[in-house]
Amino acid sequence: MKFSGKNVLVTGASRGIGAEIAKVLAGYGLKVWINYRSSATEADKIKEEIESNQGVAAVIKFDVSNEKEFIEGIKTILDSDGELSYLVNNAGITKDKLALRMSVEDFESVIKANLTSTFIGCREALKVMSKKRFGSVVNISSIVGESGNAGQVNYSASKGGVIAMTKSFALEGASRKIRFNCVTPGFIATDMTQHLKEEIKNAYISKIPLGRFGEPKEVAEAVAFLLSDHSSYITGETLRVNGGMLM
């Protein structure tokens, strides 16, 4: 995979899909900034794994839903590397509950963690990438941002918002040669889906044409493509990685 830029910030890269994105991008030769909020040991392990495979990585702690911390985090990267070539807004949470039992606080906290954080990341990336007139951003949305899901009105609203917002950023970034795209994973085997009861997992699997949950690496390779020079004429696009569950 060919990349003209040199470094990437992956938010929420201590575990799951983000950790795999970090490893895959380091394998393609980018210096990877591994962001995390609380899992310091796991983030350090990902850095060590990358370095043991001759990759270059650094760990950076901040809460993506905290504007001041996010801006400080990007400043640290600029002070170190002089630029930010790529950003993957991956960090995200769920707080599932049926709508009738969901408080406004449950709703807003997921919007803040998933959608507001992605807005902050895209806005800051647009600012710093504009100076070089180069950059590519991939936002991690979700299949339920397109399909909806019972028990996830907060999460689906946040992820649907990410899809629409990515298109608006793509329109604002195009004249500056900065691309914004989105990946919508289906059900992927990570901590986020591990707690699902076996019968619920099987019910989902019965609706997936490829007959299984996806692996984090399968999302990571799609992200790498959208960041890379190979997708130079693609912006504002939503790439589904869901085993055929939603077409």
Ligand code: NAP
């Ligand atoms: P995960 O295993 O629960 O990992 C979440 C990651 O996000 C962790 O590294 C966590 O870091 C970080 N994080 C959460 N809140 C953060 C914050 N406020 N600031 C900084 N980091 C934060 O989740 P995953 O399954 O890999 O999901 C990754 C992304 O894919 C999410 O956006 C999720 O919505 C999306 N997605 C997942 C699936 C799936 O089936 N797994 C499907 C569709 C979309 P700490 O541990 O340090 O808090």
